[in-house]
Amino acid sequence: MSKFASVPIIVGGGFAGLELAKSLSWLGVSDVIVLEKGSSNGRNLHNNVTMNDTEAANIWLNYKTDPAYRQSWNSGHPPHYDYGSGERSLLGGRSLYWSGVVLPIERWALRDWPPALVAELCGNQRDGGLYGEIQSELVQQLPSRRGRCIEAFGLVFGETPKAITDIDDSHWFAYSPLDHWRHPVSGESPGMPGQSNFRLNREVLKLDARDGQIQGVQTVNKDGQYEYYRSSTVVLAAGTIPSAKLAIDSEILVDDTAVGIADHIVQGFWVKLDRDKANALGTLIPTGSWVAFLPEPVRSNIFVELKRAREESPLYLDIKLTGEQQRLTTNTITLDGSGTPVVAASLSSADKSLIQHQRRHLSAMWSEICKTIGIAPHPLDFAPYELQSTGNSALIDGTLSRISENTPLTWSNFLGTEDHESGSLAIGEVVDQDLEFRSVKGLYAVGPSVFPRTGAANPTLTTIALARRLATTISQRVGGTGSSHDRQN
Numbered sequence: 001m002s003k004f005a006s007v008p009i010i011v012g013g014g015f016a017g018l019e020l021a022k023s024l025s026w027l028g029v030s031d032v033i034v035l036e037k038g039s040s041n042g043r044n045l046h047n048n049v050t051m052n053d054t055e056a057a058n059i060w061l062n063y064k065t066d067p068a069y070r071q072s073w074n075s076g077h078p079p080h081y082d083y084g085s086g087e088r089s090l091l092g093g094r095s096l097y098w099s100g101v102v103l104p105i106e107r108w109a110l111r112d113w114p115p116a117l118v119a120e121l122c123g124n125q126r127d128g129g130l131y132g133e134i135q136s137e138l139v140q141q142l143p144s145r146r147g148r149c150i151e152a153f154g155l156v157f158g159e160t161p162k163a164i165t166d167i168d169d170s171h172w173f174a175y176s177p178l179d180h181w182r183h184p185v186s187g188e189s190p191g192m193p194g195q196s197n198f199r200l201n202r203e204v205l206k207l208d209a210r211d212g213q214i215q216g217v218q219t220v221n222k223d224g225q226y227e228y229y230r231s232s233t234v235v236l237a238a239g240t241i242p243s244a245k246l247a248i249d250s251e252i253l254v255d256d257t258a259v260g261i262a263d264h265i266v267q268g269f270w271v272k273l274d275r276d277k278a279n280a281l282g283t284l285i286p287t288g289s290w291v292a293f294l295p296e297p298v299r300s301n302i303f304v305e306l307k308r309a310r311e312e313s314p315l316y317l318d319i320k321l322t323g324e325q326q327r328l329t330t331n332t333i334t335l336d337g338s339g340t341p342v343v344a345a346s347l348s349s350a351d352k353s354l355i356q357h358q359r360r361h362l363s364a365m366w367s368e369i370c371k372t373i374g375i376a377p378h379p380l381d382f383a384p385y386e387l388q389s390t391g392n393s394a395l396i397d398g399t400l401s402r403i404s405e406n407t408p409l410t411w412s413n414f415l416g417t418e419d420h421e422s423g424s425l426a427i428g429e430v431v432d433q434d435l436e437f438r439s440v441k442g443l444y445a446v447g448p449s450v451f452p453r454t455g456a457a458n459p460t461l462t463t464i465a466l467a468r469r470l471a472t473t474i475s476q477r478v479g480g481t482g483s484s485h486d487r488q489n
């Protein structure tokens, strides 16, 4: 069956795709079609609205229990992109799972981005650019905490900027572009677009690109019925690996290969502290979530979080480093004989050296903590990175509550399990700085897939910024107002 649409088509109703749809509607272009492979799970609320922290961590890390989880790719280099690496296929995508950390990509990493785009992201001394604008819109810090800094471990930490809103002691939600259409807590959806805008259970199978111009997309629904949607404007927002799969399958990428996939290198440790030790640590770090940047050779953001469930319960210290993985042309996505993506990504010698620097730094911090809380300092015990049996799955099923007090539990994530995968359709290589494919007019990509370099920062602030910028480009192309006039959530 053929569907004719002259309106823009967005492939993927996850974070990037919905942010683009929302921004287009702000610009007066509400006539778009979002094709989403997954379905609706009812109210499509952020997981932490209906679940407490342990339950929400379980549905993420104990991924086989998550009805939305799909293992849509295979690993060419296990353990990377293997255990637990996959999609969350439902309307909202991973915007219903994320933790809300919104950090700009660092200037040293933006050196590999086009300067004009960097200027829009970062602004100048008088205006904070898209980064500043979005951070101040999404991060609602209590006035008493605004701009608060602490000094610890020889570093100055700021409060971690998070786009989250507390509901009660154990429930909260992080921003989702779906908040534009439905209430983030009740799920009521007076403004939810009807069937005409959000087409669920529609997997895009192929892009129809002929004569250097996108013509439309081929879909299949859950009953196995095929549909063709014609459009001269199509945006790939299906996630870093599925978007690359579509481009390869549709013979848009050279040598049928997407090159340069990268993830963050993340490791850390957890400690449960007894009351005395917790009081002693309180002299070094207040409760809350703090972030600082560690320059070369660690090149990582350091997150320190101290939390206590209830006044009388033990205090948990969670310290982790998030570092930049090098983007290498040898880290690739190809398709196997059945059309399933195979991710062949491994660690370079620079990545391995970063892992060792991170471990040394974490050990030094632990020694300082030992001195502060009055226990004998000792180095942290990490297993070899690629043999590490415990990732951050220590959070599953209350493992943490069962560990001995004052004894650190170390963990390291394999590539592909942090959900920060990026760089498969990079700006400057596959798409231009307006996110349009160099080889196919009218075809765009958005999301972490287009990052030419990730830096240490979590990806979503940049994803939101790029989606908003792309909305302006597309609205000018299809004749929207080009300026925001419908900004309401």
Ligand SMILES: Cc1cc2nc3c(=O)[nH]c(=O)nc-3n(C[C@H](O)[C@H](O)[C@H](O)COP(=O)(O)OP(=O)(O)OC[C@H]3O[C@@H](n4cnc5c(N)ncnc54)[C@H](O)[C@@H]3O)c2cc1C
Pocket (backbone or CB within 6 Å): 011, 012, 013, 014, 015, 016, 017, 035, 036, 037, 038, 060, 087, 088, 089, 090, 091, 092, 093, 094, 095, 097, 098, 099, 100, 101, 102, 103, 202, 203, 204, 205, 237, 238, 239, 240, 242, 243, 418, 419, 420, 446, 447, 448, 449, 458, 459, 460, 461, 463
């Ligand atoms: C637990 C967790 C915590 C996180 N915390 C943070 C954080 O604090 N800060 C941060 O910056 N980032 C965080 N992230 C990462 C962030 O959520 C992702 O980077 C972001 O969601 C990626 O957006 P996306 O649109 O590319 O992919 P997604 O949000 O995954 O959306 C892709 C959508 O496309 C659909 N799709 C796929 N293939 C097709 C197809 N062929 N046809 C139609 N539809 C298709 C999928 O079903 C999915 O809905 C976190 C992620 C997780 C899981």
